[in-house]
Amino acid sequence: MGALLAFELARVIEARRPGMLAHLFVSAHHAPRLKTAGRQVHMLDDDALVGELRELGGTPDEVLDSAELMAFLTPTIRADFEMCERYRYRSAASLAVDITALSAIDDRRHSGDRMTEWRSETTGSFESFVLPGSHFFIHSAHAELLDRVRDTLSRVFARSGVPEQQSIA
Numbered sequence: 001m002g003a004l005l006a007f008e009l010a011r012v013i014e015a016r017r018p019g020m021l022a023h024l025f026v027s028a029h030h031a032p033r034l035k036t037a038g039r040q041v042h043m044l045d046d047d048a049l050v051g052e053l054r055e056l057g058g059t060p061d062e063v064l065d066s067a068e069l070m071a072f073l074t075p076t077i078r079a080d081f082e083m084c085e086r087y088r089y090r091s092a093a094s095l096a097v098d099i100t101a102l103s104a105i106d107d108r109r110h111s112g113d114r115m116t117e118w119r120s121e122t123t124g125s126f127e128s129f130v131l132p133g134s135h136f137f138i139h140s141a142h143a144e145l146l147d148r149v150r151d152t153l154s155r156v157f158a159r160s161g162v163p164e165q166q167s168i169a
Helices: 003-018 046-056 067-086 114-122 142-160
Strands: 023-027 099-102 126-131
Touching: 003 023, 023 142, 046 067, 099 114, 099 142, 114 126, 126 142
Parallel strands: 023 099, 099 126
Antiparallel strands: none
16 A cells, blocks of 8 residues: 555655655555456455455454454554555656565565566666565565665665765664
8 A cells, every 4th residue: 555655645746846756665566557456355344354464464463353453443454455446547657766666475466577567657767676475574574675775775875965874774
């Protein structure tokens, strides 16, 4: 979901302030011009939704097993899925910003092949990295993810002339 939000926000920023963006990182969501699978997760009953979340990983069992917590979280989770499932791509000029797409080798929903389609959303450079893990690889490949982001940001800072912070991570 965050990748779609970042992409649409980048479109707005670029339209209003051309040249302001230095780089766009997208993660764990295929390129926006690709259709999302027809499954409507946001329409599942509560038990099936919890099953879907278990399959995705990333949510502790203690949370999924708590009826009280899930009653509180379910409306937000459903809204997140609904936003992604109802998203409709609008054709527009490609972004003039470099894009890095990050995905996980075991993420069935957003495979590396579908992630490389982000290339068509930019006139700038494009990189794609496939990391170990599943959809929530941010937990399982934390160090490698930070290394990729740090290396990319170092290049962005070097090109821009902006002094790099001593520690990015």
